[in-house]
Amino acid sequence: MSTLQVKCPTCKRPVLWSPEQEFKPFCSERCKLIDLGEWAMEEKVIPGEPLNLTEDEDTFFQ
Template sequence: MSLTVKCPTCQAPVTWSADSEFKPFCSERCKLIDLGDWASEKNVIPVKSEFDPEMLDQLGYDEADFFLDENPFKDDKNQ
């Protein structure tokens, strides 16, 4: 008995076996379309940002604490 799944890209039936070259996709074309969606960030895995502005507020940090008043890369000799 073989398992049949739907191609994630075009929904065509795909037989899940060792002979299925592009499983779970039905073809190389569908595989590349899916890869392109990931590369262009059309598909993403949602994650919670580690940066939490509310936490910084609770700790007493001000946004200005994270910015320099002067450009550290500016060459004082060439002004």
């Protein structure tokens, strides 16, 4: 059985999908952290309608 190969979402390098690949689907910790930073800075978002939170719910998440 052949090992699945995917592209790193950050740099597009090939990544083997195996238990030994610690940062899959990323090729490295660096690419993983770049991706995390993009989500944290809201450069990446999941499309959809924004949540309408009540004041109580809004303060809960702060």
